[in-house]
Amino acid sequence: MLPSTEICIVVSADNIYAKHLGVMLYSLLNAADRGVKLNIIVLDGGIHGPDKEKICNLVGGFGASVYFTEMDKNAYNKYPVSNHIKPSAYYRISIQYLLNSSYSKVIYLDCDMIVKDDISKLWEVDVSNHIISAVGDSGFENNDRLFMPKNTLYFNSGVMLINMDNWRKADISGRAHKFIQEYPDRLFLHDQDVLNAVICGNWQQLHPRWNQQTKMFRLRPEETTFSEQELSEALHSPAIIHFTEASKPWHLMNEHLYRDEYFSVLQCTEWKYRFPELRNFFVLIVKPFIGIAYNILDCLKMCYAGAKKVLNSRDNK
Numbered sequence: 001m002l003p004s005t006e007i008c009i010v011v012s013a014d015n016i017y018a019k020h021l022g023v024m025l026y027s028l029l030n031a032a033d034r035g036v037k038l039n040i041i042v043l044d045g046g047i048h049g050p051d052k053e054k055i056c057n058l059v060g061g062f063g064a065s066v067y068f069t070e071m072d073k074n075a076y077n078k079y080p081v082s083n084h085i086k087p088s089a090y091y092r093i094s095i096q097y098l099l100n101s102s103y104s105k106v107i108y109l110d111c112d113m114i115v116k117d118d119i120s121k122l123w124e125v126d127v128s129n130h131i132i133s134a135v136g137d138s139g140f141e142n143n144d145r146l147f148m149p150k151n152t153l154y155f156n157s158g159v160m161l162i163n164m165d166n167w168r169k170a171d172i173s174g175r176a177h178k179f180i181q182e183y184p185d186r187l188f189l190h191d192q193d194v195l196n197a198v199i200c201g202n203w204q205q206l207h208p209r210w211n212q213q214t215k216m217f218r219l220r221p222e223e224t225t226f227s228e229q230e231l232s233e234a235l236h237s238p239a240i241i242h243f244t245e246a247s248k249p250w251h252l253m254n255e256h257l258y259r260d261e262y263f264s265v266l267q268c269t270e271w272k273y274r275f276p277e278l279r280n281f282f283v284l285i286v287k288p289f290i291g292i293a294y295n296i297l298d299c300l301k302m303c304y305a306g307a308k309k310v311l312n313s314r315d316n317k
Helices: 015-031 049-061 087-098 164-169 172-182 190-199 214-218 228-236 259-266 276-315
Strands: 006-013 037-044 065-070 105-109 113-115 132-136 155-163 203-205 240-242
Touching: 006 015, 006 087, 015 037, 015 049, 015 113, 015 259, 037 049, 037 087, 049 065, 087 105, 087 155, 087 164, 087 172, 087 190, 113 259, 155 164, 155 190, 155 240, 164 172, 172 190, 214 228
Parallel strands: 006 037, 006 105, 037 065, 132 203
Antiparallel strands: 105 155, 113 240, 132 155
C-alpha cells in the first residue's frame, strides 16, 4: 500500500488528448501540497514519444512520478463512442486489472479539467464504506435504461475517489465489461453509464466543488441533489473545473465562463503558444464572423423547415 504521504492519481488519454492531459496535470501539481508525493499512472492509448517526454518533464519538475501503462486499444474499439468520447474513456473501467493489490485507494481524473485546490483534501475523504466517492450528475432520469432502481442517484465519472479493495470485491471491472458487451445500445453516456449501472448507488456523494460540471451553470438548486450554498460554492469556488460538454475551451466557439483558466495553465507548459497575442487577435477578429455565419445557417434551416411544412400541407389538400 502507498504510504499515507503518497497519493495515486490515475488518468487516461490518447495522443489527441495528450496536451490537455498535460494542462490538467500542471494544474493538479501546482495546486497540490508540496509535502505530499503524487504518483501519476497514465493509461496510455497511444501517446506519442515527444508528448510523453513533455509529460515526464512536467511531472518530474514538481518532484512527482509518472508511469505509462500501455493499453490494448483493440480491446475497446467496438465499444460505443461519440464525437468527443473516444475509446480511451473506457480504460478506467479496467482499473482492477491494471493496478496490483498494493493499491487500496486511487483518485481517477479526466483530462478535460483544471484542478484549483489541493488534491490531498480529496484524498483524505473516508471512502471505506463505499466503492467510490463522486459528485452527482444532476438531471439523469433514465434509471430504467440502466436497470437501476427508480431513486438511485447517478454520478459523474470524471472525478472518482476509488476504494480499490471494495471495487475488486464487487468485481466492478468484470461486470462493467460484461454489461457493455450485453447492452451496448443502452449506453448513451458511455463509461459513465456502465459504471453507474454496475455500482448502482453504492457510492458516496462529494461536495460538488470537487467536480464543477458545465451544466451546473444552467441548473437551479431544486433541480440537483445539492443545497443552494453547495451549488454556489461549486460555481464560484470550484476545487476542480470539469469541461463536461462537447464544446471544450480549446474550441474556437466555446463560451465557458472558466475557459481562460485553461489557456492560463496551458501557457505554463511546453505546449504553450509561442505568440499567444496572435492567437487572441485571431479569435477576436474571426469569432464574430463565425457566429454570424452560424446565425445565418440557423435562419436558413428555419426557412427551409417552414417552406417544407407549407409544401407538405399543400400536397395533403
